[in-house]
Amino acid sequence: MLKAELIRYWADLRFYRQLLLGNLLTAILVTGGIFYLVTLLGEASISALAALILWQYASIPLSRISADIWEESTSGAFEQMYLHARQPVLVLLVRMGIYAVQHTVYAIPLFLVLAAVFALPWSALVGYPWLGLLGILILTLLGLSGLGLLVGAVLLVYRNAISYTSALEYVLLFVSGAVIPLAQLPGPIAAVAPWLPLTLGIESLRRLEAGGDVSAMVLLLALQSVVLLLVGLVAFQVALRRALRRGFAMST
Numbered sequence: 001m002l003k004a005e006l007i008r009y010w011a012d013l014r015f016y017r018q019l020l021l022g023n024l025l026t027a028i029l030v031t032g033g034i035f036y037l038v039t040l041l042g043e044a045s046i047s048a049l050a051a052l053i054l055w056q057y058a059s060i061p062l063s064r065i066s067a068d069i070w071e072e073s074t075s076g077a078f079e080q081m082y083l084h085a086r087q088p089v090l091v092l093l094v095r096m097g098i099y100a101v102q103h104t105v106y107a108i109p110l111f112l113v114l115a116a117v118f119a120l121p122w123s124a125l126v127g128y129p130w131l132g133l134l135g136i137l138i139l140t141l142l143g144l145s146g147l148g149l150l151v152g153a154v155l156l157v158y159r160n161a162i163s164y165t166s167a168l169e170y171v172l173l174f175v176s177g178a179v180i181p182l183a184q185l186p187g188p189i190a191a192v193a194p195w196l197p198l199t200l201g202i203e204s205l206r207r208l209e210a211g212g213d214v215s216a217m218v219l220l221l222a223l224q225s226v227v228l229l230l231v232g233l234v235a236f237q238v239a240l241r242r243a244l245r246r247g248f249a250m251s252t
Helices: 002-015 017-040 046-056 059-075 077-083 088-117 122-127 130-157 159-175 187-195 199-210 215-246
Strands: none
Touching: 017 046, 017 088, 046 088, 046 130, 046 199, 059 088, 059 130, 059 159, 088 130, 088 215, 130 159, 130 199, 130 215, 159 187, 187 199, 199 215
16 A cells, blocks of 8 residues: 555656645745744744644645545546555555655755744754654644544545635644744634644644643643544544445535
């Protein structure tokens, strides 16, 4: 399965390389522009930049995976692919893993370039608890994988829901604390935000840089991610059985 997905990914990379380069340029401009706005608010910190990089990972379940499912459904490859797979859910999980690796390859140099452009202190970069950041990233990606399966389940039933997946990506940007810290969000939004994917990961990064105790928040992040992954697994399996039984073409 991994070999097949790598072959598919390489073929897409060669065929859509201009589009992918355009998406990469867009990501660089968006991240740099938003971080500039963040610096105007007075928070030019490593965690603020890391939060924006972390937010970009949300594009994997909300844009990349949803686009893949939509394209496969319109090309007629969906039934062929998932009907004959032993574990269809693993197809999406492996694919999300490949996309996460791809994102990491350019996210690291992007982070370093923006850190240099905005003159983040070298001493702060050296002394940052990177292992803690890595753990938070892994837990957040686990939750985002569950989100990807949930999005996939919705698209199996309501194909036109793809119109809203990109919008949800930008909703997360503004309510997860990536741009505005949770403490500065309006009351109703601040009450809902901790239950959304990304929020606990981003807030953990901020506390980590401030030297605070993040153990309780990381534990809550782990619990949230596991629950989201399990819910995504169940929802995707149920939606997949329905789609294969009734025909994906009937989905609207």
